[in-house]
Amino acid sequence: MALDRKPVPNDLSAFWMPFTANRQFKKAPRMLVGAEGMFYHTADGREVLDGTAGLWCCNAGHCRPKITQAIQAQAGELDYAPAFQMGHPKAFELASALRDMAPEGMEHVFFTNSGSESVETALKIAIAYHRARGEGQRTRLIGRERGYHGVNFGGISVGGIVNNRKVYGALLTGVDHLPHTHLPENAFSRGQPEHGAHLADELERIVALHGAETIAAVIVEPMAGSTGVLLPPKGYLERLREITAKHGILLIFDEVITGFGRLGASFAADYFGVLPDMMTTAKGLTNGVIPMGAVLTTPAIHDAFMEGPEHLIELFHGYTYSGNPIAAAAGLATLDTYREEGLFENAATLAPYWEEALHSLKDLPHVIDIRNMGLVGAVELAPIPGAPTKRAFAAFLDAYEKGLMIRTTGDIIALSPPLMIDKAQIDRIVDTLGEVLRGLD
Numbered sequence: 001m002a003l004d005r006k007p008v009p010n011d012l013s014a015f016w017m018p019f020t021a022n023r024q025f026k027k028a029p030r031m032l033v034g035a036e037g038m039f040y041h042t043a044d045g046r047e048v049l050d051g052t053a054g055l056w057c058c059n060a061g062h063c064r065p066k067i068t069q070a071i072q073a074q075a076g077e078l079d080y081a082p083a084f085q086m087g088h089p090k091a092f093e094l095a096s097a098l099r100d101m102a103p104e105g106m107e108h109v110f111f112t113n114s115g116s117e118s119v120e121t122a123l124k125i126a127i128a129y130h131r132a133r134g135e136g137q138r139t140r141l142i143g144r145e146r147g148y149h150g151v152n153f154g155g156i157s158v159g160g161i162v163n164n165r166k167v168y169g170a171l172l173t174g175v176d177h178l179p180h181t182h183l184p185e186n187a188f189s190r191g192q193p194e195h196g197a198h199l200a201d202e203l204e205r206i207v208a209l210h211g212a213e214t215i216a217a218v219i220v221e222p223m224a225g226s227t228g229v230l231l232p233p234k235g236y237l238e239r240l241r242e243i244t245a246k247h248g249i250l251l252i253f254d255e256v257i258t259g260f261g262r263l264g265a266s267f268a269a270d271y272f273g274v275l276p277d278m279m280t281t282a283k284g285l286t287n288g289v290i291p292m293g294a295v296l297t298t299p300a301i302h303d304a305f306m307e308g309p310e311h312l313i314e315l316f317h318g319y320t321y322s323g324n325p326i327a328a329a330a331g332l333a334t335l336d337t338y339r340e341e342g343l344f345e346n347a348a349t350l351a352p353y354w355e356e357a358l359h360s361l362k363d364l365p366h367v368i369d370i371r372n373m374g375l376v377g378a379v380e381l382a383p384i385p386g387a388p389t390k391r392a393f394a395a396f397l398d399a400y401e402k403g404l405m406i407r408t409t410g411d412i413i414a415l416s417p418p419l420m421i422d423k424a425q426i427d428r429i430v431d432t433l434g435e436v437l438r439g440l441d
């Protein structure tokens, strides 16, 4: 029986929107109906400059022909192949392409469908890896305050954004957190802040408290994005690497935002010259067009599982859509687009211009900090007393009316435009944001 359902754009009640003020949105919807390059098109016929690459994911810009065509062709050729005990060529090709793009030492790729799933996968691999090597007591996971690792139970347990955790019960046991790296003395730093490398030493305190032999992994975002762009102080990541290696603890970099050119290098691991044991990715892997994530590991981790009779499954983990053919085709076309158009290089070249432009907002009303790295920026506002988040949300709404998409977390405005941006578009972002800030209460 055909469903009696029509597209009814004025009935917004059924869709319970994620991470959204649903009632506010449904009173005054912000509907995007098209996109091209650096711009969104709205239902009311306006062009909105994308200052956020969607949700930090459309690094190559929107509706890029090569990616669109790859998806269309793949959908007509092989739409789906079972992910377990069967294969199809493009998943293998994409895994190899990722390995070739990743820092040396990241040689194996496990496909997922999102950043959250990549995080869960990496945490599970970490615990199972230690068990496979006869250290099954290493089950503790260490995250960081203000960290964001997606929304599944493992991710919110190691994550440190309070609103994402506090209403969901006891979460995973055996989790501890490093302090975040956001120090007031670093306000208005350009690039990596000077102060705070010592915060990595807190890991020694956690090790002393629990015993290194109980800790499986430390997971951090090399640059924390979703919590409002918190940058790693100089020397901090190096120190974390030293301490984890010394104690046999795996270091996982959550590169869901920093991967695929965001900082002007392929991955943050390249940018900072610090090699973790695993990297979690998603978002820019397919330019955000089709859900897909990937976990990259070293041979030491992968090979620990490749023991025992060959007919047995080595890792009891996977998703129906791991390495999905259409996602794999999108991923391959995306990596080609990044390379052919030199988009990571463009990000690196424009980073100093971006930095200069953003910091020109320093003296505007309510601005208490500006931070930048690669093509990421944050403008932090003083909260309205008694009404945190309200000022930044007002900025978000006004920017949208003025033709600019920004993102806000708390009272922090975060910016992360597609890497195809040019100087004139950077000026347009900063000019519009300046106007918005001048008009705020």
Ligand SMILES: Cc1ncc(COP(=O)(O)O)c(C=O)c1O
Pocket: 113, 114, 115, 116, 117, 119, 148, 149, 150, 151, 221, 225, 226, 254, 255, 256, 257, 282, 283
């Ligand atoms: C660092 C990090 N990890 C994980 C995630 C979760 O990704 P997803 O929303 O695709 O599950 C995000 C999303 O913003 C992220 O920034």
